[in-house]
Amino acid sequence: MNDLFSMDADADADADDDGVVVVGAGRVPGMGVPSGGQRPRSPLAVRMRPRTLDEVVGQQHLLGPGSPLRTLAGDADSGGPAGPSSVILWGPPGTGKTTLAHVIARGQGRQFVELSAITAGVKDVRRVMDEALTARDLHRRTTILFLDEIHRFNKAQQDALLPGVENRWVVLIAATTENPSFSVVSPLLSRSLLQTLRPLTEADIGGLLQRAVDDERGLAGSVRLTEEALAHLVRLAAGDARRGLTALEAAAGVAQSVQGHPAGTVDVELSHAEKAVDVAALRYDRAGDQHYDVASAFIKSLRGSDVDAALHYLARMLEAGEDPRFVARRLMISASEDVGMADPSALQTTVAAAHAVQLVGMPEARIILAEAVVHVATAPKSNAAYNGINAAVADVRAGRGQGIPAHLRDAHYPGAGQLGHGKGYVYSHDEPHGIAFQQYAPDDLVGRDYYTPTDRGAERDIGTRLGRLRRIIRGK
Incomplete structure (x- = not known):
């Protein structure tokens, strides 16, 4: 069994002081003795791995008295008549997922099996399940299966875990850096406790x-x-x-x-x-939740007029290799949704930036995007146009606004006049100020206001003009 390492957690309680084997990951610290006879030391991170939950740094929200992880780290039968539950540990790298698995495996009457989803397959999973069933029935041992990077398993591979988890042939401890809601199949997710680890302070x-x-x-x-x-x-x-x-x-x-x-x-x-080491590594996954989290923080910083925070998230995305065209699209949306008519030129700036980014490319595109970020973040804010279209859409979906006034209907084709189309229509340019007293909205929406300008930026003047326009059009 070259790609599988199984050990009795009691008999080899001190083995991971010098090293552990991670199946299929190519990381085997502390193994072998050099020709000189002196055994090499394991990496510091391995040597300092906690032996008990009390030595674990951080994650105190998961390690309180009576918590699932405390129960799981106890004796094999501490989970009650049904036994301990399987667990999915979700969190950023270096927050203690592997550490918690090793601590839990130290419980009495347990054997520990570690697989890496990078290279392990369905055959390996089934072999572990068979051996776990034998260990349970013949030796009364509970098998702790630690599966690192479970998000790398496809659906068929994850489904292979279900019988063992369902029947508790194994206690599965699965680790992932990606959101399990997207990366773990729902049957496995529903049979496990999801524990979310936080970045260490x-x-x-x-x-x-x-x-x-x-x-x-x-x-x-x-x-x-x-x-x-x-x-x-x-x-x-x-x-x-x-x-x-x-x-x-x-x-x-x-x-x-x-x-x-x-x-x-x-x-x-x-x-x-x-x-x-002189540069902090960026934590950013273009295909995972970090992508959405950073983008969300970027948009909210723009909306909140914090230009410094917005520039930080811009730099974070670009340095992590994010597509600058994605950033440009988000800026155009923000210019319309959050700035709106308070500064109509913000949309012009962001559209120009989007075109320029495609023409110039990185790394110079960062300068263009930074200019657009500064404009959007420092501009006066109004979501009045955004709220207006949302309210209009809501009315349409609710069935309001039936029909079109006859005088506004198309009258250019033969027979339209006999239907009354266009009759009584007033040409606005023939009226004083170019505005006609006339009904434009459907009958059931007359007087309905969708757009309510703010008193910020350019909308201050728009609001004054809009009041005059509505009074003339509605004859009030």
């Missing part, structure tokens, strides 16, 4: 890094972090514990290399951290 990351510096499993006090270096590493982590620990290990290596491995404690300074 800066305080969480800072405490974790300091613990890694002091802990015997970590750097064992061999280095000392300056406040500036710690702050830089926390910023680089961006809520990802694994990234933070990896950056810390790299910075410690740089410091030891520069200082020649002295016998005493090595100071890790800001310059060492900057040399190790």
Whole structure:
């Protein structure tokens, strides 16, 4: 069984201090002994993996007394007569999904099996189910199946998990960075508890890094972090514990290399951290919920007139490789929906920007988009036109506005006059001010106001003019 690793959580309780095997992912830290006889150390992130839920950093909203994860991490029968439930862990990278799976697997009477959805297939899943059934019936052991990146499984592969989950041959702990509502089939989702992990706070990351510096499993006090270096590493982590620990290990290596491995404690300074990793990785998935979340924050910042936040989200999207044409489309919509007639030129700017982006392309397109962002964000805001069309559509869908006044109907074809079409129509240009007293709306919508201008920007003048127009047209 070359692509499957199964271990008894009791018999090998300390095995993951030195390394774990992730099936099919190509990541096998801490395995093998070099010819020199000295076993290499596992990455710092692996060595610092918590052994109990009390050591887990963050996610306290999921780890309270009596919570599903607390129950699942207890004895095999702590879930009551029905046994523990399967769980789907959804959250950004580095928030503890794999860690929680390993902690849960340490319960007594359990064996732990880990698969990676990158390369594992239906055959692997069925083999795990068969072995889990045997372990349960013959050895009274509960199998914890940790499936990393379940969103990479297609529907048929996810369906293969259903019998084992349904009959509790296994306790499935599935991890995903994508919204399970879109990436996990509904039968599997309905049979599992969905637990949403949150990005770690800066305080969480800072405490974790300091613990890694002091802990015997970590750097064992061999280095000392300056406040500036710690702050830089926390910023680089961006809520990802694994990234933070990896950056810390790299910075410690740089410091030891520069200082020649002295016998005493090595100071890790800001310059060492900057040399190790100097750019925070962006968390953005063009095909997933991050795409929609960042776009939503971008639009709401424009609407809220926060030009600085809007420019931040613009930079975030473009740096992550977002299609600039998508950004241009969102700007055109915002110019119409949120700025509207308070500044009609905003739409002109965004349309021009959309054309220019297609002609110029990146990276210069960022300048054009930035100009459009500044215009839309700083313009006076009005959604009066947006509300007007929504109200009109609502009336149409409700069946209001039946018929068209006869004098407005088409009268150019033979016989139209006999039907009364066009009779009594008043040509507006023949009237004073070019406005005629005349009914334009259907009978049941006479006097219905859809457009209510604000007193902001250009609409202040529009509102005054509109009042005069309505009085003349309606004869009031």
